[in-house]
Amino acid sequence: MRILHTLHWVQFAGTEKVCVDLCNEMVKEHQVYLLSQEEIRPYLNDEVQLIEFDFEKNRYNPLFLYQTAKLLEKLSPDIIHCHNTKEIEIMKYAQLFLIKKIPIVGTRHNPILKKKFAYADLGIAVSEETLNYTNAKKNILITNGVKYNPPKDLEFPDVFNILAVGRLAKVKGFDVLIKALAQVNFDFKMRIIGDGELKQELQQLIINLDLERKVELVGFVNNVNDYLYSSDLQVISSFEEGLSIALIEGIFYGKAVLASDIASHKVLLGKRSVFDISKSNNVQLLAQKLNEIYANYQEFLDSFADLKARKQEFSIEKMTSSYLEAYQTLI
Structure with a gap:
């Protein structure tokens, strides 16, 4: 599969880690692109193709959306996976300029209802509680996971x-x-x-x-x-x-x-x-x-x-x- 993830970078926290870990794991068997900011590059596997993208731009600007559509046309992903509701809006609006529509998956990372999340074709909730706030066309539960890295004892003081x-x-x-x-x-x-x-x-x-x-x-x-x-x-x-x-x-x-x-x-x-x-x-x-x-x-x-x-x-x-x-x- 050709998989496109989108991530509006703020700082490296829980949402960013989920996105990065998915990209790094999926790229082992699939072609993976990530639209995000340069700051996230150190956390990515070299095989993940990072494309710098400014999610701060006006998501209602026709020129910006047309340029985004041309990028989607060039990448031709099978799936777009968004980790933020604003990203879902941009990907949805941009496809007004495309003949072939690309399915959008959105992950609901917190228990907050966002009306525009409904633009996603599939919503992924990370917990049973979050599933109550996941309002895509279809919604399922997939629990978060982490990549295991053998730990070292830092030998903290005896307290x-x-x-x-x-x-x-x-x-x-x-x-x-x-x-x-x-x-x-x-x-x-x-x-x-x-x-x-x-x-x-x-x-x-x-x-x-x-x-x-x-x-x-x-x-x-x-x-x-x-x-x-x-x-x-x-x-x-x-x-x-x-x-x-x-x-x-x-x-x-x-x-x-x-x-x-x-x-x-x-x-x-x-x-x-x-x-x-x-x-x-x-x-x-x-x-x-x-x-x-x-x-x-x-x-x-x-x-x-x-x-x-x-x-x-x-x-x-x-x-x-x-x-x-x-x-x-x-x-």
């Missing part, structure tokens, strides 16, 4: 090591996590991996709570697997997720995961391993849960082991195979 991974954005709830850590009754070291617009605000919060020696904003790293493997607990404090790539990485590499009670977290982790992020006293609830886990850590590990034993359900190979089967239904 209870906690890790969080994600964009430094309000939706990730890192402020709640930091405030909760100021209330726990055990010694710890917390590392937050990721970059984003709230970096300075979160750093000031850490200073205000006198947590400089205990909470570190690490920034972006290429070896999240090593950090997960070397930590005692991963915490996901998001207010909103589709199916968190960070959670799946935690299943593959981490010792234990505590997550907010959203998306598929409770289904996967069980009631004991989630907390209610939506309540006004979420800081206290999270602090209590962290204290409980620390006090009963071995029991928590044993419970999480059952989910880790099923990790192949979330492999990149299984996810890619499911997507390719879905593509075939449209060709």
